[in-house]
Amino acid sequence: xxxxxxxxxxxxxxxxxxxxxxxxxxxxxxxxxxxxxxxxxxxxxxxxxxxxxxxxxxxxxxxxxxxxxxxxxxxxxxxxxxxxxxxxxxxxxxxxxxxxxxxxxxxxxxxxxxxxxxxxxxxxxxxxxxxxxxxxxxxxxxxxxxxxxxxxxxxxxxxxxxxxxxxxxxxxxxxxxxxxxxxxxxxxxxxxxxxxxxxxxxxxxxxxxxxxxxxxxxxxxxxxxxxxxxxxxxxxxxxxxxxxxxxxxxxxxxxxxxxxxxxxxxxxxxxxxxxxxxxxxxxxxxxxxxxxxxxxx
Numbered sequence: 001x002x003x004x005x006x007x008x009x010x011x012x013x014x015x016x017x018x019x020x021x022x023x024x025x026x027x028x029x030x031x032x033x034x035x036x037x038x039x040x041x042x043x044x045x046x047x048x049x050x051x052x053x054x055x056x057x058x059x060x061x062x063x064x065x066x067x068x069x070x071x072x073x074x075x076x077x078x079x080x081x082x083x084x085x086x087x088x089x090x091x092x093x094x095x096x097x098x099x100x101x102x103x104x105x106x107x108x109x110x111x112x113x114x115x116x117x118x119x120x121x122x123x124x125x126x127x128x129x130x131x132x133x134x135x136x137x138x139x140x141x142x143x144x145x146x147x148x149x150x151x152x153x154x155x156x157x158x159x160x161x162x163x164x165x166x167x168x169x170x171x172x173x174x175x176x177x178x179x180x181x182x183x184x185x186x187x188x189x190x191x192x193x194x195x196x197x198x199x200x201x202x203x204x205x206x207x208x209x210x211x212x213x214x215x216x217x218x219x220x221x222x223x224x225x226x227x228x229x230x231x232x233x234x235x236x237x238x239x240x241x242x243x244x245x246x247x248x249x250x251x252x253x254x255x256x257x258x259x260x261x262x263x264x265x266x267x268x269x270x271x272x273x274x275x276x277x278x279x280x281x282x283x284x285x286x287x288x289x290x291x292x293x294x295x296x297x
Contacts, residue, residue: 021216102203108196110185113177116170121158123166128152183184187215188283220275223264227253230264 085093100135117123128148140149182190190213197208206223221229228249231237237245253261279287 001223007185077150102200105196105200105203108192108199110189110193110211112211113174113181115174115178118161118167118171118174119158120160120167121250123170124147124152124157124160124163125165150293182211182213182215187213188285191216191283215282218277220267223261223268224253226264226271227256227261227265 004195022273049219085200117126128151129145132144132148136144152158185193194210194216200208231249232245237248240248276287279285
């Protein structure tokens with residue numbers, strides 16, 4: 001047997017005896033023994049053998065560590081830039097918002113019950129209009145209404161007793177239905193409805209007049225309005241038009257001294273206290289702060 005075969009057999013024997021050693025120790029031992037064998041045979045050891053074993057176990061350890069705790073990457077939340085609207089899209093968006101606002105205002109404004117005709121002329125016109133509609137359906141509504149008005153005027157139907165009596169009955173029925181409708185809502189709802197109606201009138205919807213409700217808290221009067229009320233009640237301006245009377249009153253107020261204006265300021269202060277108290281009692285909330293007003297009209 002040659003020297004090389006003896007060395008290899010000895011190395012293999014030691015490899016089998018070292019199976020009980022730890023894995024890392026066995027790997028080191030194998031590597032050193034193969035190195036000695038290579039020196040004996042004047043050839044280089046096959047380094048990938050030990051390297052592959054180490055890489056396999058190292059890969060297993062790294063894989064196990066990776067499965068135990070994977071580092072989380074910080075994902076930055078990138079917001080998409082807002083899309084720029086075209087002029088046409090902006091116009092469409094504004095129209096949509098206007099429609100939604102108008103719809104909300106009309107809902108808040110409430111709708112009182114429709115009134116029956118309250119004058120004898122209106123009752124007579126309605127009666128004649130119904131009569132003409134049954135006679136001919138080919139005419140347009142405008143032509144039918146025009147003819148009804150002409151006949152009521154020519155025949156003086158507004159003076160007929162039956163139409164006068166019906167008008168009185170309609171007025172009583174309108175008042176009863178209106179009162180019953182008001183009681184369906186709280187004073188704060190009626191107040192909000194009037195605010196919405198005011199906004200609608202500014203937008204051009206003139207038919208939305210204010211809802212009259214005796215439960216609503218009356219706004220306080222300013223010192224100048226208390227002065228105007230007192231002067232109008234004196235009867236000194238009955239012969240003057242409203243515009244001329246307003247000019248006279250404005251001049252008189254400006255000529256008053258602070259001492260002469262004081263009684264009106266005192267009345268305004270008491271009226272403000274009354275308003276805050278009634279506002280809290282009726283609406284269940286504090287009254288808004290009064291706007292700063294000048295003493296001059």
